[in-house]
Amino acid sequence: xxxxxxxxxxxxxxxxxxxxxxxxxxxxxxxxxxxxxxxxxxxxxxxxxxxxxxxxxxxxxxxxxxxxxxxxxxxxxxxxxxxxxxxxxxxxxxxxxxxxxxxxxxxxxxxxxxxxxxxxxxxxxxxxxxxxxxxxxxxxxxxxxxxxxxxxxxxxxxxxxxxxxxxxxxxxxxxxxxxxxxxxxxxxxxxxxxxxxxxxxxxxxxxxxxxxxxxxxxxxxxxxxxxxxxxxxxxxxxxxxxxxxxxxxxxxxxxxxxxxxxxxxxxxxxxxxxxxxxxxxxxxxxxxxxxxxxxxxxxxxxxxxxxxxxxxxxxxxxxxxxxxxxxxxxxxxxxxxxxxxxxxxxxxxxxxxxxxxxxxxxxxxxxxxxxxxxxxxxxxxxxxxxxxxxxxxxxxxxxxxxxxxxxxxxxxxxxxxxxxxxxxxxx
Ligand SMILES: Nc1nc2c(ncn2[C@@H]2O[C@H](COP(=O)(O)OP(=O)(O)OP(=O)(O)O)[C@@H](O)[C@H]2O)c(=O)[nH]1
Ligand SMILES: [Mg+2]
Numbered sequence: 001x002x003x004x005x006x007x008x009x010x011x012x013x014x015x016x017x018x019x020x021x022x023x024x025x026x027x028x029x030x031x032x033x034x035x036x037x038x039x040x041x042x043x044x045x046x047x048x049x050x051x052x053x054x055x056x057x058x059x060x061x062x063x064x065x066x067x068x069x070x071x072x073x074x075x076x077x078x079x080x081x082x083x084x085x086x087x088x089x090x091x092x093x094x095x096x097x098x099x100x101x102x103x104x105x106x107x108x109x110x111x112x113x114x115x116x117x118x119x120x121x122x123x124x125x126x127x128x129x130x131x132x133x134x135x136x137x138x139x140x141x142x143x144x145x146x147x148x149x150x151x152x153x154x155x156x157x158x159x160x161x162x163x164x165x166x167x168x169x170x171x172x173x174x175x176x177x178x179x180x181x182x183x184x185x186x187x188x189x190x191x192x193x194x195x196x197x198x199x200x201x202x203x204x205x206x207x208x209x210x211x212x213x214x215x216x217x218x219x220x221x222x223x224x225x226x227x228x229x230x231x232x233x234x235x236x237x238x239x240x241x242x243x244x245x246x247x248x249x250x251x252x253x254x255x256x257x258x259x260x261x262x263x264x265x266x267x268x269x270x271x272x273x274x275x276x277x278x279x280x281x282x283x284x285x286x287x288x289x290x291x292x293x294x295x296x297x298x299x300x301x302x303x304x305x306x307x308x309x310x311x312x313x314x315x316x317x318x319x320x321x322x323x324x325x326x327x328x329x330x331x332x333x334x335x336x337x338x339x340x341x342x343x344x345x346x347x348x349x350x351x352x353x354x355x356x357x358x359x360x361x362x363x364x365x366x367x368x369x370x371x372x373x374x375x376x377x378x379x380x381x382x383x384x385x386x387x388x389x390x391x392x393x394x395x396x397x398x399x400x401x402x403x404x405x406x407x408x409x410x411x412x413x414x415x416x417x418x419x420x421x422x423x424x425x426x427x
Contacts (some may be wrong), residue, residue, distance in 0.1 A: 002192035006058035013041025013082030014117035015141025016069035018123035035124040039069030042082035047090040048105035072123040118142030139379035157208035160231035163240040165212030168276035218261035249296035279310035316386035366388030377417035
């Protein structure tokens with residue numbers, strides 16, 4: 001079975017909790033704190049794999065979960081980090097979360113972290129200082145990222161073959177490349193995309209052949225237009241048209257309309273048009289067909305005539321395709337250079353978490369938000385006296401407490417940070 005879309009829940013590992021522990025030694029009544037840190041939760045990692053070409057495996061999976069980090073132990077023993085889970089996906093897989101792009105796996109073998117494991121909490125040994133000899137506070141581990149991932153496979157080919165069913169797309173691919181797609185004298189022989197590499201003067205051209213389109217494909221007629229997603233990332237469209245019909249420009253316009261309906265990502269791609277199966281055609285009739293097509297296409301669109309079966313007129317088409325691919329790739333490379341030059345340098349240093357915060361009144365609560373204070377709150381065990389004491393201390397240092405009081409909060413007021421609730425002061 002072929003599948004080019006799938007939905008799967010990805011769950012990264014939770015960080016392990018830090019431990020509270022004190023050294024027990026002979027003759028020493030109470031030693032220093034020795035509770036170790038929790039381990040980091042494992043990441044969910046996708047790797048684009050050249051030998052995988054469908055997302056069908058994900059149709060069977062409900063959830064992909066990485067290992068949790070382990071809790072810290074006595075004697076400064078750090079909890080073990082949770083193991084990453086690595087999953088193979090086809091090259092060209094796009095991962096979306098709530099309509100936002102998370103990852104685009106365009107390079108084979110390159111691992112991409114899709115969901116990040118939670119950090120482990122610090123054990124009490126971490127909180128020892130000259131003024132605090134016996135800290136009883138330890139942090140909780142943080143949850144790993146978890147979300148429903150929408151996967152879509154969008155092939156990364158140079159050339160996309162489009163046309164009506166039976167136009168000769170698969171035959172063309174089989175003649176110019178190493179691919180051996182199914183060919184038949186009936187509509188919808190091709191049910192899933194085929195890929196092949198054509199060798200043009202020593203340069204490889206990756207060509208994608210998809211099922212035929214018919215009028216109304218964008219409304220789901222025939223096999224619909226879902227397979228057009230595989231054409232979206234190609235450089236150029238090769239639109240093939242069967243020469244055995246009264247007026248090939250009608251077929252051309254029909255398919256063109258479906259491409260426009262699909263959207264700009266395809267409608268704006270450069271296009272090359274070719275009449276197929278011309279080996280037995282009377283030259284005068286062929287010329288009429290070509291003229292009719294030329295009057296229908298935009299002035300910058302080239303029109304060719306070929307026969308895949310008789311190996312006629314193929315090379316000029318391949319050369320024109322290659323020329324288009326090379327010039328587009330050159331333009332893209334130039335654009336990339338410009339982007340690199342103008343992009344500001346963004347530091348990904350985890351230490352630079354925004355310490356800004358704000359307070360909002362909601363129901364009877366004071367809700368505090370802000371990256372840094374929320375991170376601390378997530379790591380706080382609100383059941384623990386020492387944990388809460390530390391969080392309240394951090395709130396004081398960041399100036400949150402002062403502002404809360406100014407806004408009318410009292411000792412018994414409910415404070416909410418990162419979904420955790422507690423009172424402003426110890427009651
Ligand atoms: N005479 C002649 N017949 C051809 C030529 N190319 C393809 N055909 C025939 O046309 C029919 C359709 O060919 P396919 O390559 O399967 O067409 P397709 O466009 O892939 O069709 P779908 O997969 O259904 O969209 C087959 O019977 C082929 O043998 C050609 O150059 N000359
Ligand atoms: Mg076919």
